[in-house]
Amino acid sequence: xxLDAVAAEWLKLRTVRSTYIIAGVAVVxxxxxxxxxxxxxxxxxxxxxxxxxxxxxxxxAILAGWIAGxxxxxxxxxxxxxxxxxxMIRTTLTVMQRRAPLLAAKAIVVGGAALAAGLMITFxxxxxxxxxxxxxxxxxxxxxxxAELPGIAARGCLxxxxxxxxxxxxxxxxxxxxxxxxxxLLWYIVPIATGFLPAPWDERLSSFTLxxxxxxxxxxxxxxxxxxxxxxxxxxxxxxLAYALLPPAAAMLAFRRRDA
Amino acid sequence: MDALAAEWHKxxxxxxxxxxxxxxxxxxxxxFLWSWFVARHWDGRPPGxxxxxxxxxxxxxxVLALPxxxxxxxxxxxxxxYATGMIRTSxxxxxxxxxLFAAKAxxxxxxxxxxxxxxxxxxVTVGRAIVGGRAVPSFAExxxxxxxxxxxxxxxxxxxxxxxxxxxxxxxxxxxxxxxxxVLLxxxxxxxxxxxxxxxxxxxxxxxxxLPDQIAAAPAAPGxxxxxxxxxxxxxxxxxxxxxxxxxxxxxxxxxx
Numbered sequence: 001x002x003l004d005a006v007a008a009e010w011l012k013l014r015t016v017r018s019t020y021i022i023a024g025v026a027v028v029x030x031x032x033x034x035x036x037x038x039x040x041x042x043x044x045x046x047x048x049x050x051x052x053x054x055x056x057x058x059x060x061a062i063l064a065g066w067i068a069g070x071x072x073x074x075x076x077x078x079x080x081x082x083x084x085x086x087x088m089i090r091t092t093l094t095v096m097q098r099r100a101p102l103l104a105a106k107a108i109v110v111g112g113a114a115l116a117a118g119l120m121i122t123f124x125x126x127x128x129x130x131x132x133x134x135x136x137x138x139x140x141x142x143x144x145x146x147a148e149l150p151g152i153a154a155r156g157c158l159x160x161x162x163x164x165x166x167x168x169x170x171x172x173x174x175x176x177x178x179x180x181x182x183x184x185l186l187w188y189i190v191p192i193a194t195g196f197l198p199a200p201w202d203e204r205l206s207s208f209t210l211x212x213x214x215x216x217x218x219x220x221x222x223x224x225x226x227x228x229x230x231x232x233x234x235x236x237x238x239x240x241l242a243y244a245l246l247p248p249a250a251a252m253l254a255f256r257r258r259d260a
Numbered sequence: 261m262d263a264l265a266a267e268w269h270k271x272x273x274x275x276x277x278x279x280x281x282x283x284x285x286x287x288x289x290x291x292f293l294w295s296w297f298v299a300r301h302w303d304g305r306p307p308g309x310x311x312x313x314x315x316x317x318x319x320x321x322x323v324l325a326l327p328x329x330x331x332x333x334x335x336x337x338x339x340x341x342y343a344t345g346m347i348r349t350s351x352x353x354x355x356x357x358x359x360l361f362a363a364k365a366x367x368x369x370x371x372x373x374x375x376x377x378x379x380x381x382x383x384v385t386v387g388r389a390i391v392g393g394r395a396v397p398s399f400a401e402x403x404x405x406x407x408x409x410x411x412x413x414x415x416x417x418x419x420x421x422x423x424x425x426x427x428x429x430x431x432x433x434x435x436x437x438x439x440x441x442x443v444l445l446x447x448x449x450x451x452x453x454x455x456x457x458x459x460x461x462x463x464x465x466x467x468x469x470x471l472p473d474q475i476a477a478a479p480a481a482p483g484x485x486x487x488x489x490x491x492x493x494x495x496x497x498x499x500x501x502x503x504x505x506x507x508x509x510x511x512x513x514x515x516x517x
Binding site: 018021025029032036039040043057058063067070071074077078081085175176177178180181184185188189192193196198 | 276279283294301315316320321324325328332335336343433434435436438439442443446447450451454455456
């Protein structure tokens, strides 16, 4: 029963055009992040040694993962709202009358697909960046690859968190615009807004924003970023899980009680 | 004229407009809260450190929320009709498509411009009243001295609404249109900053989010990297609206519904 529901949701997800457009946008930005690395490296090669030491570059894998998070949010939101928009949710509910397994199947498919895509994007951009840089001693890119892997894996997981968060919000709000705007608020506007607060509140509150969590969850700091890092790793992992699971859980309660 | 009246009737009677304006009103309340917080923070500092205190201006929460609200309102003005299929009824009623498209654009801009102006003016006026006589630089300028800044923000919001509207007409999808504007507003600036100099500053100066400060910055804004003159920034801003409207109109007039 559950397996059939998951299979049906997977069939839906992989046959609608929006899935491929969203995946395409995430991949294009990942390639763009790699092209920026190529650009920085070629500028670096033409520099005298004393200027080379001052070159600073943001980790392209984090940038690609950040944009993949937004794409995953759109994917998660559209997975629910498109059925409400077309009215097919009524057909779905006729076929699959038990609502809790239905929503769970959707969450598994959307969360799983986003998680897999997120891990693929963050890891390929991370490894691609290291390949492009090679043995050039650029600041911040001389660490051992194995030391960075946990952080990159956590970044990939965050993409899945974004998908489930948006999925839960969309099931609650039943509005594409409402769900996407709420995630954009958490993804971009809240981290900037916390930056305006005076210390120590900027660091405390920004530690709880979504993009501050992956590094904290694996015990790294958020140096050179707007994000704080006051949470111990288990707490950061718990907050990440809460972002992923609480909205779908709330949606489950509402979905079981509301009319389609 | 009838088309305008019809579009106005639609926009003011749908629930999403009320929600969007409620979000805007909520952001104005956040501006008041922020001003109150700045005042309290000032009071809590020893007098010697007060002179060096820097705080974002009263309208800062709105500067973050206003573009999103504007883009959503503009996008939904057209994508919601594609979502429900009512666009076909609209086109049957007003067969002259350029007129229909223009009527929607006028109504969208006509709502966002005054709503934006009223909200930023309220935020700055009340913010100044809350902070009162405390010498916080970003709250020091009287409202009358900030008219260009406030007008700039309102026009900026209206242009973003039209960009959302144009994107909605081209993409015919709420998710697509909102995401496109979000990419324009939030993803491109950090990408532009990654470009090697001097291209980072050049590309950054023409980005939508960087235009208001180049038109008329808030008092005591850090400033620094302005490359465009105020007139130049206004021209770039209007170019955004023109390109979005042209693309939207072309797609709306030429394609099947």
